[in-house]
Amino acid sequence: MFKSVLVANRGEIACRVFRTARAMGLRTIAVYSEADARAPHVQMADEAVLLGPAQASESYLDGAKVLAAAKATGAEAIHPGYGFLSENADFAEAVKAAGLVWIGPPPASIRAMGLKDAAKKLMIEAGVPVTPGYQGEDQSADTLRAEADRIGYPVLIKAVAGGGGKGMRRVDRAEDFADALASAQREGQSSFGDPRVLIETYITRPRHIEVQVFGDTHGTVVHLNERDCSLQRRHQKVIEEAPAPGMDAKTREAVTAAAVRAAQAVNYEGAGTIEFIADASDGLKADRIWFMEMNTRLQVEHPVTEAITGVDLVEWQLRVAAGEPIPLKQDEIGIHGWAMEARLYAEDPENGFLPSIGALEHFVLPPADMVTGDPEDLDDPAEGPLLRVDTGVEEGGEVSQFYDPMIAKLIVHAETREAAADHLAEVCREVEVWPVRTNAAFLARCLDHPRFVAGDVDTAFIAAEEDTLLAPWTLDDDGALAAAVALTHEARKRTLAEESAETPWATAPELVGFRLNRPATLAVPLRAGGEARVVELTPDGRDGYAGMLDGEPVPVQPWPGSGPHESWYRTSVTLTPDRAPVSYRYLPDDHAAVLFRDGRAWRVDGRPAAAAGAAEAGDGALRAPMPGKVVALPVKAGETVAKGQAVIVIEAMKMEQALTAPFDGVVESVSFRVGDQVGADATLAVVAAKD
Missing domain, CATH: 3.30.700 (Glycoprotein, Type 4 Pilin)
Incomplete structure (x- = not known):
């Protein structure tokens, strides 16, 4: 076993890896950007190295700087966490070439599964069922449109190098295809440096089922059962659970066996996730679940698998990277109780879920009396629900515009699904954050919803129940x-x-x-x-x-x-x-x-209210809700627009946000060009009402 590990990441995943590494007696090394100089992961590590400015491209995504930090500190191994460089095959090769231990799969495995179209072809050869669609090399707009017409609407456009819902668009009508394609290609280029897409048939009642797999250098591949990640908003996971509700033994055997075959097809080593999409119109059936993609890294939602199996997946990663065999055999890996994870984001549900940035002046997660047992030990909920909180921020810190707005993961393990949902809802209700906005109340509403409690979920659940889940607060x-x-x-x-x-x-x-x-x-x-x-x-x-x-x-x-x-x-x-x-x-x-x-x-x-009639009607100014970059201008100054029509599109915190006309009118002015950086509340365009 190596003696030191550098985590090439930040936030809660860096803290998570450090906890296990330190428990194993390893020296821990952090890297950080100027924006993270006082971050908890920096304080937690034995040693820390500044990489550069806040922009990820000049710090966390700069592989050469990370390798230089490893060399300067004498690190023997590099753990990439998730995101950033975790699925970068070139970086993995550079780590190995530098004589360091790469805590992840072989670069060839990353490449094989890194592009969705190539991965699907490989899975077909391995006998793994895949979703019907088009994965061809011809990326012309006419060909893609023709293939979508052939498949039949609705279809799903997906960036071939995508992940986390980036570069993904649902298209319900042929006339909407061109705009959706352009948006998906633009986001794919921005997020992954690759505008290519594939097209799949859109399953009308989809469930997102994924299987945790693990391989070692001795040729063994095992699975650690499934997770259900169907509760999503704009293809971003919100609440995950393990096991999947409604999963019978026959279906579980089929989907986990397919996941193991998929991992074996690429000679997989380390932690990985095989993601499937299931047609849940008639419940979960073994012949109605198809391969979507593989994530060649540790997943954000890995704690729910750790809870029901009693396995520390990070410890397994470290041991397997050091050449040790997987600690357990397949028949020794069981399912104990039920676990759920809620992703606490700094975002404003009442304002279109826009990320909320700024200082965490008041930041209080659930109190200690909500924890039964050791929060680091979630494998025995017999005495009552157990709570684990994974976070990488603290009071007095800041949610930055430069990184993902997730501020904590709230994980509960209980004997039953009902108990897990009840306790996690209560945990979310106890969250206190100010002035940054969070989705805590929204999460509690999701967990309390009768459909969710009954296990009646699919990826369209949030959109279908939006009126209830996003009901506005009033001063009752x-x-x-x-x-x-x-x-x-x-x-x-x-x-x-x-x-x-x-x-x-x-x-x-x-x-x-x-x-x-x-x-x-x-x-x-x-x-x-x-x-x-x-x-x-x-x-x-x-x-x-x-x-x-x-x-x-x-x-x-x-x-x-x-x-x-x-x-x-x-x-x-x-x-x-x-x-x-x-x-x-x-x-x-x-x-x-x-x-x-x-x-x-x-x-x-508590001061006097403004005089009646002081509020004025909207002036037609479209202002940036947060700092970002202009990525599209669908209309020009002088053009007529209808209420709700997109006027300008900005990208902020890895998300595109279209600013639309507040009423029918004429675009009076556009103040920025594509590529321009804009500040919060900047007036981007003005729409004048028609006479």
């Missing part, structure tokens, strides 16, 4: 009462601290009758999410209040919270005698309060 009665108490309580504390009879809210005329020495009624103005309300509170003389609701007094009580933040407070609202108190947590924020409940976070302002 208990939220308004909690916010009013939070604001008033903070005002009282500040006033007492300043030893003055002056309230800090003297500028708010709606807050009348506020006195510290008598229980006068207070009229508290609130603003949140475009809504304005006034809540009446009467101090009860015991640091609590009675709020008026439908003409009846409602008891509301603030009290100090627990945890690392002394400024936390919890506010309990009891709306009816037969209803349990509703609890909110809040942080003071000047003349506002940030409230946390059920994974949501929102800022409620």
